[in-house]
Amino acid sequence: MPQVERFPMGIPSGWFCIGYCDEFERGDIHAVHYFGRDLVVFRNDEGEMGLLDAYCPHLGAHLGHGGTIEGDSIRCPFHGWAFRPDGFCTKIPYGKIFPPRLKREPLAESYPVVERNGVVWAWYHPHGQKPHYEVMTHDEFTEDGWADPVRRIWRFASNPQEIAENGVDFAHFEFVHKMDAVPEGTAVYDKHIRKSEAHGHRQITLEDGSTKEIESSVFTVQNGAGQKFTRLKGVVELSMMVLATPIEKDDVELRFTFTHPPVEPGSPEEKAVEQAIAGTCGQTGVEGDIPIWHNKIHRANPFLCDGDGPILRLRRYFEQFYVDDEQPSLAAAE
Known part of the structure; x- marks a missing residue:
């Protein structure tokens, strides 16, 4: 008799908690694993939260292990490439010519993030579709x-x-x-x-x-x-x-x-x-x-x-x- 699959359903799309707002100071970087993916969550020097695919799109280094925050971006520990929370590359420190593609579109896979009710929420959709509803606000946790x-x-x-x-x-x-x-x-x-x-x-x-x-x-x-x-x-x-x-x-x-x-x-x-x-x-x-x-x-x-x-x-x-x-x-x- 074949092994029974415990759950026939996959990972649902939607807004999910990835931590509490007070767990992330400016400059903090955390390697996390949610939605079946290795991810990196960080708060940049401007106070904005970001959630990116953990592996640098350049040569695959894990941004959550040795990465640093510089201004609005997280910097890769391998070659210093830097990425904003929206996935756009902001710096290649040794490159003489900034590739035009990087000015047009994000290079790192990013996830929408909002802070509400004292919670950091990340939007997950398996095909990367944008959020089609918002996180609710609860007065008990905001007032x-x-x-x-x-x-x-x-x-x-x-x-x-x-x-x-x-x-x-x-x-x-x-x-x-x-x-x-x-x-x-x-x-x-x-x-x-x-x-x-x-x-x-x-x-x-x-x-x-x-x-x-x-x-x-x-x-x-x-x-x-x-x-x-x-x-x-x-x-x-x-x-x-x-x-x-x-x-x-x-x-x-x-x-x-x-x-x-x-x-x-x-x-x-x-x-x-x-x-x-x-x-x-x-x-x-x-x-x-x-x-x-x-x-x-x-x-x-x-x-x-x-x-x-x-x-x-x-x-x-x-x-x-x-x-x-x-x-x-x-x-x-x-």
Whole structure:
């Protein structure tokens, strides 16, 4: 029997997190690997971020190992050729005649980069097409009046679609996370955007042993394959970014970034926020999912029942992010 391919889908196109803005000072250079490619990310002396193919188009030296920043460009360690974030060559230090072609078009392969919500976002498309939608801005991560972000990161063998699918797989919350049934709520799909909202009630136990019913809500917006934002209200108010970035088609980096309205240090409210974050990240949260994601396969034609949630609808939404030969197998008909 032939080996089963774990994931028939390739690497989706879209905006993806490649780090946080405060991780890159002027002059910083980092060798990274995303989208199945060796890349170099840097901030030039003018403060502009750049993401280029790692290997110099001249004779193939890795720009991220020994390269330096000079003005608006990254300089190759091998022969000193310099490149701006847009891929244009700005200097050949020993060349007497600057090739006319280099004045007309970029020589190094570059990727669009923007900084938003404290995140450095890179646009990936397998054929180099320009972005056809923008990164969303979230007030909680851009405006004053919110707590400093709390960050977590994991790496495991999966992909952005599998991670997103968990959000509509309502049955797993009971068996993986030992939670009560999660209300489905409503979901709206509009091209690359998916929005969902659910409301309910929770019973909490107070310090004196009594119980209290509180209203709870979950609002989520997915902006392409790599940007997801969730606002949770209940015992505490918590906002989070879910940032899934493909390293290879079966290797993913997952970041959670949290913020919340300010609370008094040492207060019961601060403890409740810490517990909520720990619960979202720990065994009752994503760390309960990761071993399953890491070892499962993608069933293109799954056997589903009426309690499984709108899994196939989410898969149809994700199909738009795959290009040509990276198109996944068609989902089973509902």
